[in-house]
Amino acid sequence: MLKQRPFLIETLTAVGLIAAPFVLPHLGFAPNTVNRILVWGLFGVGFDILFGFTGLLSFGQSAFYGTGGFVAAYLLTRAGFGSVVGALIIGMVAAAVTGYLVGLIALRRTGIYFAMITVAIAEVFFFVEFNPLSDWTGGENGLPGVPTPSFNLGFTTLHFTDGWSLYLFIALCYFIGIVIALRIVRSPVGAILSAIRDNSLRATAVGHNIHGYKLTAFVIAAAYAGFAGGLLGVLQAFMPPDAFTFDTSGQLVMQTAIGGRGTLFGPLVGAAVWLFLQDFLQAALGLGAAWKLVLGMVFVLLVCFLRGGIVGGLVDLYGRVAGKKVLAPAEEALSGLTAKAERQAAEAEIAEHSAAIKMPADRAQLRNCSGPILKASGLTKRYGGLIANSDIDFAVDRGELRGIIGPNGAGKSTFFKMLTCEIPPSSGSIVFEGRDITGMNVTDVCQLGLTKSYQVNQLFSGLTVRDNIVIAALAQLRGKFRLDLFSSLEGIAGLNEQVEHTLQLVNLASRSLTPVSELAYGEKRRLEIGLALATSPNLLLLDEPLAGMSPRERVETVNLLKSISRDRTMIIIDHDMDALFELAERVTVLQEGRVLVEGTPDEIRKSVAVQEAYLGGVHGVIDP
Amino acid sequence: MISWPNFISQLFNGLALGALLALISSGLTIIYGTLGVLNLAHGAMFMIGGYAGLVTYQYTSSFTLAVIAGSLFVMILGVLMERVIIRHFYPRPHEDQLLVTFGLGICFVEIVRLIFSSNSQIVPPPPLFQGITNLGFMYYPTYRLAVVGIVAVALGALFLILYRTRLGMIVRAGIEDSVMVDSLGINVYRVFMIVFGIGAMAAGFAGIINAPVVSLTPGVGDDILVETFVVVVIGGVGSFPGAILGGLIAGEIISITSMFNPGYAYVMLFAAMTLVLVVRPHGLLGVQGRE
Numbered sequence: 001m002l003k004q005r006p007f008l009i010e011t012l013t014a015v016g017l018i019a020a021p022f023v024l025p026h027l028g029f030a031p032n033t034v035n036r037i038l039v040w041g042l043f044g045v046g047f048d049i050l051f052g053f054t055g056l057l058s059f060g061q062s063a064f065y066g067t068g069g070f071v072a073a074y075l076l077t078r079a080g081f082g083s084v085v086g087a088l089i090i091g092m093v094a095a096a097v098t099g100y101l102v103g104l105i106a107l108r109r110t111g112i113y114f115a116m117i118t119v120a121i122a123e124v125f126f127f128v129e130f131n132p133l134s135d136w137t138g139g140e141n142g143l144p145g146v147p148t149p150s151f152n153l154g155f156t157t158l159h160f161t162d163g164w165s166l167y168l169f170i171a172l173c174y175f176i177g178i179v180i181a182l183r184i185v186r187s188p189v190g191a192i193l194s195a196i197r198d199n200s201l202r203a204t205a206v207g208h209n210i211h212g213y214k215l216t217a218f219v220i221a222a223a224y225a226g227f228a229g230g231l232l233g234v235l236q237a238f239m240p241p242d243a244f245t246f247d248t249s250g251q252l253v254m255q256t257a258i259g260g261r262g263t264l265f266g267p268l269v270g271a272a273v274w275l276f277l278q279d280f281l282q283a284a285l286g287l288g289a290a291w292k293l294v295l296g297m298v299f300v301l302l303v304c305f306l307r308g309g310i311v312g313g314l315v316d317l318y319g320r321v322a323g324k325k326v327l328a329p330a331e332e333a334l335s336g337l338t339a340k341a342e343r344q345a346a347e348a349e350i351a352e353h354s355a356a357i358k359m360p361a362d363r364a365q366l367r368n369c370s371g372p373i374l375k376a377s378g379l380t381k382r383y384g385g386l387i388a389n390s391d392i393d394f395a396v397d398r399g400e401l402r403g404i405i406g407p408n409g410a411g412k413s414t415f416f417k418m419l420t421c422e423i424p425p426s427s428g429s430i431v432f433e434g435r436d437i438t439g440m441n442v443t444d445v446c447q448l449g450l451t452k453s454y455q456v457n458q459l460f461s462g463l464t465v466r467d468n469i470v471i472a473a474l475a476q477l478r479g480k481f482r483l484d485l486f487s488s489l490e491g492i493a494g495l496n497e498q499v500e501h502t503l504q505l506v507n508l509a510s511r512s513l514t515p516v517s518e519l520a521y522g523e524k525r526r527l528e529i530g531l532a533l534a535t536s537p538n539l540l541l542l543d544e545p546l547a548g549m550s551p552r553e554r555v556e557t558v559n560l561l562k563s564i565s566r567d568r569t570m571i572i573i574d575h576d577m578d579a580l581f582e583l584a585e586r587v588t589v590l591q592e593g594r595v596l597v598e599g600t601p602d603e604i605r606k607s608v609a610v611q612e613a614y615l616g617g618v619h620g621v622i623d624p
Numbered sequence: 625m626i627s628w629p630n631f632i633s634q635l636f637n638g639l640a641l642g643a644l645l646a647l648i649s650s651g652l653t654i655i656y657g658t659l660g661v662l663n664l665a666h667g668a669m670f671m672i673g674g675y676a677g678l679v680t681y682q683y684t685s686s687f688t689l690a691v692i693a694g695s696l697f698v699m700i701l702g703v704l705m706e707r708v709i710i711r712h713f714y715p716r717p718h719e720d721q722l723l724v725t726f727g728l729g730i731c732f733v734e735i736v737r738l739i740f741s742s743n744s745q746i747v748p749p750p751p752l753f754q755g756i757t758n759l760g761f762m763y764y765p766t767y768r769l770a771v772v773g774i775v776a777v778a779l780g781a782l783f784l785i786l787y788r789t790r791l792g793m794i795v796r797a798g799i800e801d802s803v804m805v806d807s808l809g810i811n812v813y814r815v816f817m818i819v820f821g822i823g824a825m826a827a828g829f830a831g832i833i834n835a836p837v838v839s840l841t842p843g844v845g846d847d848i849l850v851e852t853f854v855v856v857v858i859g860g861v862g863s864f865p866g867a868i869l870g871g872l873i874a875g876e877i878i879s880i881t882s883m884f885n886p887g888y889a890y891v892m893l894f895a896a897m898t899l900v901l902v903v904r905p906h907g908l909l910g911v912q913g914r915e
Binding site: 051055057059105108109111112113115116117119120121123124127128130131132246250253254257289290292293296297299300303304307 | 656662709712716717718719720722723724726727728730731734735737738742846847849850853854856857861885886887888889890891893894897898901902905
């Protein structure tokens with residue numbers, strides 16, 4: 001497959017860019033049009049990292065395009081700055097800094113709020129350019145006289161003036177931009193960005209600081225936009241004020257969706273289609289102003305029927321023609337690991353049964369340490385008048401396997417949510433490994449080694465089984481935030497081992513390259529547990545791991561739980577009492593938000609209070 | 625120098641603009657609240673309302689008929705849009721909904737541009753509200769005063785629909801939990817269609833009411849859409865009272881800032897939005913957890 005050869009995409013891009021001046025003129029592309037396509041394409045590379053990979057749709061990229069463009073143009077025309085490349089880079093930095101500040105505000109919210117805020121912010125930039133800053137930006141006249149780059153090499157001076165000569169310069173910039181972007185999307189950060197797009201809740205819960213990563217993506221997109229904006233000025237020898245308009249942002253969004261999001265090359269293809277159609281419809285067909293209507297309709301049809309855009313459609317087609325499943329382009333980010341994985345998966349099958357014994361050394365002495373790993377005191381949660389949990393005192397010893405049962409509505413899930421700090425308690429405190437974690441957030445708590453598997457599956461549904469586990473393992477190996485934008489996943493010490501180990505534990509090693517959407521329900525449940533396990537928790541909470549399983553799946557999962565409990569402390573909520581009594585050393589019964597009784601399975605079985613709670617006062621009927 | 629009458633008249637301008645923004649925003653916000661779709665073609669709906677009214681006015685010379693025809697036309701367009709396209713986007717991610725409504729908005733604007741050209745068009749105010757009113761201490765255009773009244777009535781009607789009818793109760797329940805409403809045996813899709821129609825109609829109605837104040841161009845909805853977003857962010861997404869409060873705040877901020885320097889109107893509007901986002905991220909009257 002394409003992806004297994006390193007630098008293949010880079011090489012193909014270089015070949016394409018070198019061939020373009022020889023091929024495109026025959027297709028009716030003027031050099032100036034090609035240059036514009038490249039500038040849009042470069043602008044779009046950053047936007048695609050934000051939108052296609054991270055799932056953040058911004059309608060405000062014009063703000064950074066304009067900022068970078070005007071800073072560069074101002075330096076070159078008014079400030080007498082000599083170096084074009086230097087000015088472009090300063091423009092890029094200015095745009096990135098602006099992006100950081102804007103991101104702080106816009107990323108306070110997600111989804112449609114984010115889209116609306118970016119629109120509003122970009123509009124402010126437009127007005128600021130026209131009015132308060134018009135002395136610097138030329139207002140509606142823009143900044144004319146932007147020079148083209150030249151390089152003094154000592155013996156000769158290279159000057160990129162216009163047409164195909166300027167193409168060389170812009171194509172080089174595009175190439176560098178693509179190479180950097182490919183590094184980023186294949187880095188651990190790139191993998192996490194895809195995880196955020198797929199399921200930001202779970203990305204947070206496995207211990208990634210997603211706000212930081214979103215801000216990173218936002219700044220990257222702003223930097224690309226700023227550089228492309230500078231190039232626009234160089235290309236036109238004039239920095240137009242309409243770089244700041246909402247239409248610029250809109251055109252970028254449409255080009256990216258037309259070309260294909262999450263592909264990095266989609267925006268380039270989209271720009272080519274856009275500019276070609278614009279020329280073609282206006283000049284050849286004489287449609288005049290109607291060209292934009294035609295493009296608008298093309299766009300709507302593509303969004304309706306071809307979600308992946310042109311590039312996405314071609315990738316699907318290639319997959320079908322080649323007769324094999326092609327991973328969605330976005331997943332390329334993680335694909336570097338998959339080659340080795342296949343081989344190891346085969347080996348893993350053999351080693352499967354001995355797998356659970358090889359554990360990290362620090363857990364080996366688990367049982368030797370005594371004393372509570374978790375202690376909750378007076379934990380209470382109120383929702384208005386409703387008291388979900390009331391004054392719960394609860395302690396679990398190191399190495400223990402605790403079961404929690406209780407009728408529906410007893411407050412079990414609420415209790416778990418408070419323990420993992422998903423929701424803050426109304427009162428009371430939680431101490432984990434001697435540290436007060438009350439009021440911390442779920443990411444930090446996971447980093448400390450306390451996490452849970454969810455009652456309703458929270459998986460990264462667009463990724464493969466293996467990539468899911470990778471995302472979780474990365475959180476433990478890299479910490480909650482790290483900007484290793486240019487390192488590869490292969491370079492992370494211990495990642496492969498931890499991922500393989502987890503896959504074997506949850507018995508999914510043979511399914512590691514399967515997309516999550518193709519898994520059976522029982523397999524998804526095991527992956528759900530695997531996600532929590534891959535963060536190497538010291539204390540693992542499992543919220544109804546057996547729910548909805550067939551009898552056979554139950555047996556398998558009970559065995560799985562037994563094997564993973566050998567090396568860590570666990571608390572399990574479930575309604576399957578037979579299973580729980582078999583697994584747990586002690587059982588806590590919750591009823592109406594309170595601890596009803598706590599004891600060994602035998603004590604619980606015989607407890608009159610428990611029978612009453614479940615059967616409403618019918619004594620002596622259940623005989624275990 | 626800024627004189628008192630000037631200041632008061634800007635306050636009135638802000639009230640008129642704010643009332644219009646409140647009406648348009650409530651359309652946007654009830655659609656979002658109920659259907660979970662942010663309609664980026666909402667500005668285009670506003671614009672089309674104006675043009676539909678203009679055509680009616682040219683044929684009948686009646687402003688009242690223009691208002692009725694403009695609103696109905698946009699309502700029907702909204703219903704069609706929901707049935708033919710938006711409906712298929714409910715299960716798809718938010719981004720796709722944004723993209724498709726954005727694309728539709730562009731198509732609408734370009735169709736209008738094709739038919740009516742980019743030149744600005746004028747709808748005169750109805751004879752009853754022409755001229756200037758003497759308020760005692762200053763003179764003020766009668767129609768702008770009337771706009772406040774007309775929009776207040778429209779908002780009142782919307783309030784009655786939302787809070788005093790069976791449909792409104794379903795809509796409000798749908799804003800809270802549309803899945804639950806569906807399982808109660810109420811045909812949620814029919815409600816969605818009606819809500820989309822009503823929301824679009826609010827924009828279309830505002831479009832024709834606004835036409836005598838600001839001349840009509842195909843792009844007239846674009847700025848309005850941005851202002852509407854700010855209103856919704858300030859007021860809280862999905863909140864009808866929030867849209868009204870946010871609309872009035874935004875209208876006054878734009879007007880009062882414009883008195884000093886129009887160039888800063890958006891900057892101030894944006895500053896207000898940022899302040900709200902920092903202090904109350906869910907909007908002044910918004911509810912936590914609704915995204």
